[in-house]
Amino acid sequence: MSSAAEAPGPARVEVLAVVGVGLIGGSFAAALRAAGKVGRVLGVGRHAHTLRQARRLGLIDEAVDLRQAAASADLIMLATPVGAMGRILSELKPHLRAETLLTDVGSTKADVxxxxxxxxxxxxxxxxxxxxxxxxxxTGPEAADAALYRGRNVVLTPLAENSLDARLRLTGLWESCGARVLTMEPEAHDVVLASVSHVPHFLASVYMEQVAAARDSDVRMSLAGTGFRDFTRIAAGSAEMWRDIFLANRSAVLSELAEIRQALAQAEQALEREDGQSLYDWLERAALARRLWGSRSGLS
Amino acid sequence: MSSAAEAPGPARVEVLAVVGVGLIGGSFAAALRAAGKVGRVLGVGRHAHTLRQARRLGLIDEAVDLRQAAASADLIMLATPVGAMGRILSELKPHLRAETLLTDVGSTKADVxxxxxxxxxxxxxxxxxxxxxxxxxxTGPEAADAALYRGRNVVLTPLAENSLDARLRLTGLWESCGARVLTMEPEAHDVVLASVSHVPHFLASVYMEQVAAARDSDVRMSLAGTGFRDFTRIAAGSAEMWRDIFLANRSAVLSELAEIRQALAQAEQALEREDGQSLYDWLERAALARRLWGSRSGLS
Incomplete structure (x- = not known):
């Protein structure tokens, strides 16, 4: 009897299939393996070399296609850009066994x-x-890390059709990865994520492209320091993934951007009229809020 | 004969006075000391406890007032918010010796x-x-670091009145701290810095304050992750310092913000009309530019 089989918590997943074995999917597989909660891991992906790399790294045991994954997996984790979800579910459907649990890791939830x-x-x-x-x-399998989810939040947005058993099973598995699991309505999730994730990415990318397109972008970038580095880091992310996220969460993102645009206009007006007190008050509110978040989040 | 006295490069500064012994001023003193380029370091500041701390940390040898600094320093480094520069120079002027070199570290240069x-x-x-x-x-003396300037850019914006000797002396001292020294016109410096430093701070602070002011800010902030952390990090900076920077570089900042506002409107319109190709192209340009900068800058 192996120690893995004796591990406490949720029942172990005999066969896990990860569709999209990059940072997120690969880390989930690695974390479950490290917790002794998984038997065999199947990987599905568009690129043969990514799957070979995932196998070499020990993230997956075998590369399969969607049909094979549907036929043999107890849990299928979809870790692909949200725009691909419909096509993948359509391909899985005819071969899916009734007892298989499916989940995803998409950044938007109402559309999923x-x-x-x-x-x-x-x-x-x-x-x-x-x-x-x-x-x-x-990105990519080489970035996968069994510790990625330790202490991090995982939001589940269950469907009305989901059984309590399915929800609890998935909750237990994420907890085995070290995560804290929260449950929200999909629409509420999307509004919150538009604010704290999608809009920052939108703004950072708008800004980054504006600097890069400037006639004197070379001298600008040569004098960019650590503030620029941090502010623009997210703009380096996958264009495909973020295009899908913005389209999938379009109305919430546009609505948050409208709020930002209004706040920006107010701050600009204070600067235009050289209103030092308003500028100071606004900057101080932002600084205090950020410092408080930093001390509470454990992320900064 | 001490090894410091034999160090190659610029002549050592017998008495350095640092006005504002925080991260920037304190690191300059520490770096010169580590390079054997300074004898005695005097510290000037508004807060007695900061000066006590700077002394305890070995950044300064003695706390003095502006008058004493002017009377005995060979080099005076002004490391205060740019808004305080006029008052400090007025106080220094009557006591300044003709052979004393002055410099500052302000983020705007035309106003200085x-x-x-x-x-x-x-x-x-x-x-x-x-x-x-x-x-x-x-911020603060405890953040000071003799290695802060190693491999970093220092821009000098000399006045027409400066002697070549004064410029070379300061260049040599910054190089002793490990920095690379560039020379620019003050106005050109301010336009570039508006783009790569002041506007990111403005946007990050507008964004941070908007999230903090939201009715559901608690749930928003509890689901904020590493992207949020990086994007908002600069918003935690000193409100006083940034108010001064924005006011001092007002027209360049407003002009860059107008450009950003236009780029933002275009990206929003692409999202409104669900134009996936435009969104992808824009995101990909931003991502490639950021990745290129990251690999070239040595900062990411």
Whole structure:
């Protein structure tokens, strides 16, 4: 009897299939393996070399196609850009076993819920949507890390069709990875994430492209320091992934951007009229809020 | 004969006075000391406890007032918020010796040049304005670090009145701290810094305050991750310092913000009309530019 089989907590997943073995999917597999909560790991992906790398790194045991994954996995983790979800679920559906649990890690949840219900029909009961709030700057299987989810939040946005058992099973597995699991309505999740994740990415990318497009961008970039580095770091992320996120969460992102635009206009007006007191008050509110968040979040 | 006295490069500064012994001023003193380029370090500041701390940390040898600093220092480094420069120069002026070299580390340079000429008159020949491009998130003497300037850019914006000797002397001292020294016109410096430093701070603070002011800010901040952390890090900076920077560099900052506002509107319109190709192209340009900068800058 192996020690893995004796590990406390949720039952071990005999066969896990990860669709998209990059940072997020690969780290989930690695974390479950480290916790002794998984038997065999199958990897599905678009690029053969990525799968070979994932196998070499020990993240997966075997590369398979969606059909094989559907036929043999007890848990299927979809870790692909959200725009690909519909196509993948359609391909999985005909081969899916009734006892298989599905989940995802997409950064938007209302569209994933809609897609799952539309494509899977009654089978949506097997699909518990989720979103781990964890680093996305690095990409690819070589960035995978069994410790990525330790102390991090994972939001589940269960469908009405999900059984309590399915929800608890997934919660337990994420907790085995060291994560803290929260449950939210998909729409509420999307509004919050528009604010704290999607809008920062939007602004950082707008800003980065404006600097890069400037006639004197070379001298600008040569004098950019650590503030620039931090402010623009997220703009280096995958264009494909972020395009999908913005489109999937379009209305919440646009609505947050409208708020930002208004706040920006007010701050600009204070600067235009050289209103030092208003500028100071605004900067001080921002600084205090950021310092408080830094001390509470454990991230800074 | 001490090894410090034998160190190659610029002549050692017998008495250095640092006005404002925080991260930037304290690191300059520490770096010169580590390079064997300074004898005695005097510290001037508004807060007795900061000066006591600077002394305990070995950054300064003695706390003095501006008058004493002017009377005995060979080099006076002004490391205070740019808004305080006029007052400090006025207080120094009556006691300044003709052979004393002055410099500053302010983030804006056209206003510093104007202030120095207006206050010092002919004495402005002794003042060589400068700006080290180095981290400003941490503050206070305990953040000072002799290695802060190693490999970093320092921009000097000499006045027409400065002697070549004064410029070379200051260049040599910054090089002793490990920095690379560039020379620019003050106005050109301010336009570039508006773009790569002041505007990011403005945007990060507008954004941070908008999130903090939201009705549901608690849940927002509890789901904020590493992207949020990086994007907002600069917003924690000193409100006083940044108010002064924005006011001092008002027209360049407003002009850059107008450009950003236009780029933002275009990106928003692409999202509104669900134009995935435009969104992708824009995000990809931003991502490639950021990755290129990261690999070239040595900062990321």
């Amino acid at each position: 819920a809609r897609t799952a219900c539309a494509v899977l029909g009654e089978g949506a009961a097997q699909f518990v949507p989720g979103h781990p709030i964890a680093g996305a700057e690095r | 040049a104007r202030t120095a000429c207006a206050v010092l008159g002919e004495g402005a020949a002794q003042f060589v304005p400068g700006h080290p491009i180095a981290g400003a998130e941490r």
